[in-house]
Amino acid sequence: MAILFDISELVDLLPAQARLLGIDPGKKQVGLALSDVSRVVASPFQTLQRAKLGAMAKVISAFAVEHNIGGLVVGVPISLDGSFGPAAQASRDWALALAEQTGLPTCLWDERLSSSVVNRMLIQEADLSRNRRAQIVDRLAATYILQSALDALSMRKREL
Numbered sequence: 001m002a003i004l005f006d007i008s009e010l011v012d013l014l015p016a017q018a019r020l021l022g023i024d025p026g027k028k029q030v031g032l033a034l035s036d037v038s039r040v041v042a043s044p045f046q047t048l049q050r051a052k053l054g055a056m057a058k059v060i061s062a063f064a065v066e067h068n069i070g071g072l073v074v075g076v077p078i079s080l081d082g083s084f085g086p087a088a089q090a091s092r093d094w095a096l097a098l099a100e101q102t103g104l105p106t107c108l109w110d111e112r113l114s115s116s117v118v119n120r121m122l123i124q125e126a127d128l129s130r131n132r133r134a135q136i137v138d139r140l141a142a143t144y145i146l147q148s149a150l151d152a153l154s155m156r157k158r159e160l
Helices: 007-013 053-067 086-102 114-124 130-159
Strands: 019-025 029-035 042-049 069-076 106-110
Touching: 007 069, 007 106, 007 130, 019 053, 019 086, 019 130, 029 053, 029 130, 042 053, 042 130, 053 069, 053 086, 069 086, 069 130, 086 106, 106 130
Parallel strands: 019 069, 069 106
Antiparallel strands: 019 029, 029 042
């Protein structure tokens, strides 16, 4: 049975050179990001149309084999006050079911405001149209989520 881990535990379970897959599970689209093999840098990967969990698990399992992915970092929309509301609970349940179906160890990561931050950056810095932003915001949000987890992991290593 799959268990959800914190980021340090998750990384300790991974084989050397295994990548992490960051996931931003939206209602219509699921953004994906990949770490490098040293797990320092996250890069945008793909955006998938949201589908039934079984279909999503098959696609992610295939990506895991093809790209040497050893674990998942799934964004969870925790409320601004830090509580675990209905949206966060739904994301947690989805992540747990995905972990069980793929067999990949999984970490939940607080994604509060990740899409908002990315949208603001795309408007202010890149001056992209609404249509173009919609095409890339989910994978960039997944990148933001994964990079935040990698940065936190790096900080924990330095503290030890």
